[in-house]
Amino acid sequence: MSLLSDPEVVRYIGNGKTRDRNGGKDFLNWIYNTYEFCEDMGLMVLVNKEDNTLIGHAGLVPQTIDGNKEIEIGYWISRKYWGKGYATESAKALLKYGNKQFDRQRFIALIQPNNFSSQKVARRIGMEIDKKIILGGKDVNVYATK
Template identity: 30%
Template sequence: MIKDVETFPVLETNRLVLREVKKGDANSILKYMSDIEVIKYYGLEPFKTINDALSEISWYQSILNNKTGIRWGITLKGEDEVIGSCGFLNMIPQHYRTGIGYELSKSYWGKGIASEALEAVLTYGFEHLKLQRIEALIEPLNISSQKLAEKQGFIKEGLLRNYEFTCGKFDDLYMYSLLKQDFDILQKDKLSIK
């Protein structure tokens, strides 16, 4: 699915540029990943040092190198500061399946930015990576993330009980999925509304 990429794919939307995250973005990532509200459902403790942010960037690079995922930094057009990220993880090429994750600086919540970024990444996944199924694992208390996924057409399939052990506790997670044919129907519906 993810071939050897000579240049990282940059995605543009009306308001955003989604680009590769570099070491120089560590301060921006530390800023929002140290916010307890942003990181609440991320499965990690809030970041405390620049090394925490550098480790996150290193993970982004490792999933790309290992062809198991790709993570974009979210920036506003005309500004280069990373305000969040969105991308694929746990890719399973033989099944044309991947997971998706996202987070956004609290300063930008409620402005449609996460939805705009998520739609761009989903489009890339279905059109360029030829995915059939994209999954989102969301904690039951993370209502805003559930609403975001549902707005993009994800269907809640069920509850995975004690699915992950993070931050010293077992977490239940809802399994959401979006299939290629569902995505195509939603895109056609959006075009017919315009």
């Protein structure tokens, strides 16, 4: 659960608060429920190929935005691995997989306005701001593929 207990990692995830063991279990249950909704979606574990250490999580997550069903490209990376390109690599791979698996071109990323690193990742994979919404009481930019 170390990723969920790191305040810098979770700052822009959900309510931005760290999770204790029970909160971590609730979050994992949410992830598992995503798999039941659609077996081709959900957050996956990212592992360093050299030493099998946890890098983070990334995946395709079903979302409903303004009544529309969307697929979010989501990622969160351990602070130790920030700035090494793992989020961009994951997002590119997820976009390619999603295009093929779901035969669609539109994917989104839900990014808070001050999360500049994730904004860069979104732009690198061809996304731009589509609209601004309030989600869970927070301002969120909806980035979308063109």
